Amino acid sequence: MNILLDNDTSLLIFGFLIQFTSIFFIFLKKNKSAVFFSNTINIIGLAFSLFISIKFLFTSNGNTFPLFYNFVKIDTLSLFFLFLIQLISIPTSIYIFSYLKHYIDEKRNVRSFMLFFILLIISSQMIVIANHAILFLICWEMMSMTGFLGMLLEYEKNEVQKGSFYYFAASHVIVFILYIMFFILHKLTGSWFFDEYQKNLQIIYPVTIFLLGFLGFGIKAGFIPFHFWLPQAHPIAPTVLSAFLSGVIIKLGIYGIFRTYLFLKPLPEWVGWLVIIISLVSAIFGVWYALAQHDIKKLLAYHSVENIGIIGIGFGLGLIGAANNSLPVQILGFGGALLHTLNHAIFKSLLFIGSGVIYQNLGTRNIEEMGGIVHRAKYLSIFFLIGSIAISGLPPFNGFISEFIIYVGFFKTANELKNYYPILMLLFAVGLALVGGLAVACFTKVNSIIFLGTARKEIKKFVINIYDYISLGLLSSLCIIIGFFPTPFVYLIGKIIKYDFVNYSYRSVLETIEWNNFSFIFISFSSLATIIFFIKKYFNKKYSSRKIEAWGCGYNNITPRMQYTASSFADELNEIPKSILLYHKKIDLSENVFPKSFHFESHSEDLVDSKVVIPFYNNLRNILDKIQFLSQTDIRYYIGFILITIFIYSLLSFIWN
Secondary structure, three states, X not given: OOOOOOHHHHHHHHHHHHHHHHHXXXXXXXXXXXXXXXXXXXXXXXXXXXXXXXXXXXXXXXXXXXXXXXXXXXXXXXXHHHHHHHHHHHHHHHHHHHHOHHHHHOOOOOHHHHHHHHHHHHHHHXXXXXXXXXXXXXXXXXXXXXXXHHHHHHOOOHHHHHHHHHHHHHHHHHHHHHHHHHHHHHHHHOOOEHHHHHHOOOOOOHHXXXXXXXXXXXXXXXXXXXXXXXXXXXXXXXXHHHHHHHHHHHHHHHHHHHHHHHHHXXXXXXXXXXXXXXXXXXXXXXXXXXXXXXXXXXHHHHHHHHHHHHHHHHHHHHHHHHHOOOHHHHHHHHHHHHHHHHHHXXXXXXXXXXXXXXXXXXXXXXXXXXXXXXXXXXXXXXXXXXXXXXXXXXXXXXXHHHHHHHHHHHHHHHHHHOOOHHHHHHHHHHHHHHHHHHHHHHHHHHHHHHHOOOOXXXXXXXXXXXXXXXXXXXXXXXXXXXXXXXXXXXXXXXXXXXXXXXXXXXXXXXXXXXXXXXXXXXXXXXXHHHHHHHHHHHHHHHHOOOOOOOOOOOOOOOOHHHOOOHHHHHHHHXXXXXXXXXXXXXXXXXXXXXXXXXXXXXXXXXXXXXXXXXXXXXXXXXXXXXXXHHHOOOXXXXXXXXXXXXXXXXXHXXXXX
């Protein structure tokens, strides 16, 4: 068996074994003990593996680590995504202690959820280190099925059944597409091993293979128009799983796209333009759909579509740079995409966990029924605000750093390639700026409606325990650290690009950016703000301060119903693309002299889901309903169908070979 015997590799394998061992503790007699011990052992294993992954990443000199007869192979790209998965898994796993307490108190059997969640983490890690197509597909199917089964914690709810079905159906479409892609690669190269694909320079039809990969992995990532499953599945999943789905699982789609590119590089330039256009559409309409939502988790799900679009823009820039042999453009494009992949995993997990804490206390995901939480949970408000600033791409947090690299990529492309590139890059830069502006508007709405004002719904008590604070604090700290001290993370991204994408020996364009200046500016302004805060606090304590009611513009005794709503806040922006957002408003006004109660609501539908997916499903169901012989209950018919299917597959296999 081909195993490296050095200590670090052995420790990495040992970390995996600890995670796997945690499964056995699930079968303890009491639910509370089963959750506590299995989750604790799982976190220990993840922390162990994360330490080794970080050490490998920062000390790697481009070597790969083949294991188990080359079925598993770890290169810098694998290590980066392994690091990402383990980094996000730890705070989400810590949040489990708090999240499942409610279900344990209700005497629900949470062991199955713990089993599926741990297997989901393990299979996700196996995907990024698999070096064999069949092993990759097995791990991918395991990841898909454990994610689906984990969604069924509250299976009795209709919305859970509907949303999980979307996930289930999309997952199997993805696997079918990936099977086709890998069978074609096997036919062309005679191998199932990934490293053989990367070495083989005789692969024909590279664009066809890449488009298959981009379609399959793009559905998982959530690019428009392949995103339809994502806003259905993420809101109904247990919040722990929602955080993991958005933070990790959709990033496996990004990993798959990067890995497919490495099989086939370089690709024609028009492929890069196609990826950028799809990505920009995803980013703009992802954030616009988010702006129209009232369900906090659905809003966050659409922001995943937006940020996947931003990652895709960087990746598309890298493709254009590769097609034109421009090293700086490749480094900035791929580098911005990879760093934003990490950043999005961090701040989106933070926001989903924050929304979960709110849901646990208020019992609703409807933003219109929230308000005044800052008076009950000051630190939660701060953590959520940090995530909101980060996802909006504003300084001084991590989202700004990766988006800044992509902006620099636009300008570098215009400068390097000349001709018509400057005007196109300007248009894309404006498009990305529009995305940032809409994200600011969306999270201004979210934070002002949820946290400020007075409570729109009675809050009897608002409980946040130590596990909530630890998970939120860890993720918030990462947003701050990467924003204030980006140099080591940018260095890390540069190593991945150097060893897996483009080989160069001199100082890269990422390293020429004066990142220390960013650190100095951010630290200076933060220090100044902190000093002003404490000075104000000192004078307030010394001289006291007079507190009076806020001026009501002539209105006294304002009730919660008189406050701004999320709908009214975003209405004018949602009116602009209302035909695409399918944005509807319903207003019931009284026509009497003495007005009665009236009603207003706004609603947005997903264009792809309502106009493409649902009609297609309904037509398919109607056709199948007319085929009566498929409705037989006699087992002999089912055996006959199985034999016919085996015959068809055997015939196709014979023709293929």
